[in-house]
Amino acid sequence: MITFSEKEKRAVSAVIQERIDEHLGRFPYARYPVEPLEEWRKTFCDPASVPPLTIKKALGWHFGGWQRQSLPSAVSRTISAILDAWTEFLPLASAEPKEFFQFWQAQLPDWNNGFSAAALLLHLQRPNDFELADRHRMDAMRELLQEIGHAYQGEDNRLGFADLVDYTAFFRSVLPKLPDKEDTRIKLNRFLKGYGNRHAYKLVSPDFRTKEPSIRAFSWNDLSSKRFRLDQIVGRANCDMLFTCFLLTLEAQGSTTTEFTVGEVVDLLPVGTAGICNEASFKYALVSLFSQQRQRDFWVFDKPEISRAFTEQANQSTRDMKFYDSHSKEKVNLNSKYIV
Structure with a gap:
């Protein structure tokens, strides 16, 4: 030994x-x-x-x-x-x-x-x-x-x-x-x-960084919030879980901000959040997160056409899986219906 x-x-x-x-x-x-x-x-x-x-x-x-x-x-x-x-x-x-x-x-x-x-x-x-x-x-x-x-x-x-x-x-x-x-x-x-x-x-950019998710496991049965109306989230898909995790992360951080850029939202949701570890599934969920797919209304965009563009991407079978990177500086506001 x-x-x-x-x-x-x-x-x-x-x-x-x-x-x-x-x-x-x-x-x-x-x-x-x-x-x-x-x-x-x-x-x-x-x-x-x-x-x-x-x-x-x-x-x-x-x-x-x-x-x-x-x-x-x-x-x-x-x-x-x-x-x-x-x-x-x-x-x-x-x-x-x-x-x-x-x-x-x-x-x-x-x-x-x-x-x-x-x-x-x-x-x-x-x-x-x-x-x-x-x-x-x-x-x-x-x-x-x-x-x-x-x-x-x-x-x-x-x-x-x-x-x-x-x-x-x-x-x-x-x-x-x-x-x-x-x-x-x-x-x-x-x-x-x-x-x-x-x-x-060795071939990866020196600036490449990863983050461990703050919420790694997720269950719809164990949710509570004093700041957000989680009961208003009716979907149960991966993007709905990511939105819920985003709200819970804001609350845990004590943040009262309601205006963000797309990039700021994505930064708070590293791959693996809510236990979604398959990278392709996670990227699709991020695209759907900013869309109006299935009547989702999580965000109010400064530019409504950007929301429509995300929706088109989410509905396409050959979508750009990192569409959110192209619009990282676009501003979004949390829909007030989800705020207590």
Whole structure:
């Protein structure tokens, strides 16, 4: 098992704290929402009761495909191999972790994806014993240790069970050295994922930034507001959820503003708001949000023709999915019928 001194732990912690904001500022939050992961940790404690669709969803999430209709073919083949072998795996579900892991190592010929998949399954079934790991997180650990001069001897390519043990020890050694906040564990987990995959952003503009939604889960049954008439929102489509989240966000911020630009509205609704994490669905919902589609009347535009243009886009099958960007400076007012 990996060991490193208190001085080395503090050194790694210092590097992480220096870089964490930069990398979390580019983290794809909508691809990795935390809510389903928390639920799966409960579900996978009894592997025999986990339906195939849940296994597929969890693995798709792990590979960055949450709410996506299709996944890369290599990932799909790995998921199919796991589903095919699940019944054979069940007698080993309560075995020693190493035996558990080695079963999947033998079943998954594409170990490039297989390691990450097996690491997820081990974490979901035994979250108290193993941290969530994948190749990106392993790369992050290795590079951070190398940077502080630690002679880590893990394998670069054929990752195995010992590497998972090392990663868990690394994560749990560094975590106490970071500021003690409620979300520190989540932030460290995300940082290591993003840092290990930072090369994917080498062609992205330095100004590119992401934001985590303030409202990630949504239910029409749990809504209340002292400032807005949420009962006046009669639709139940994604755009109606986004409008509701916009109002609730304003209220949470204590904002009394009723006039905005289209861009200001969009900025308060990052992808993943209301649990809408499929980017295409989210963009369509944003276009519909500013339209009069199905008699929606959320906004009063300074230029009524802009509202009509949004409606035309929303009703077209070949719409401009970022039409709102072209009109980001247009001014809109909240319809007073939604204000108490």
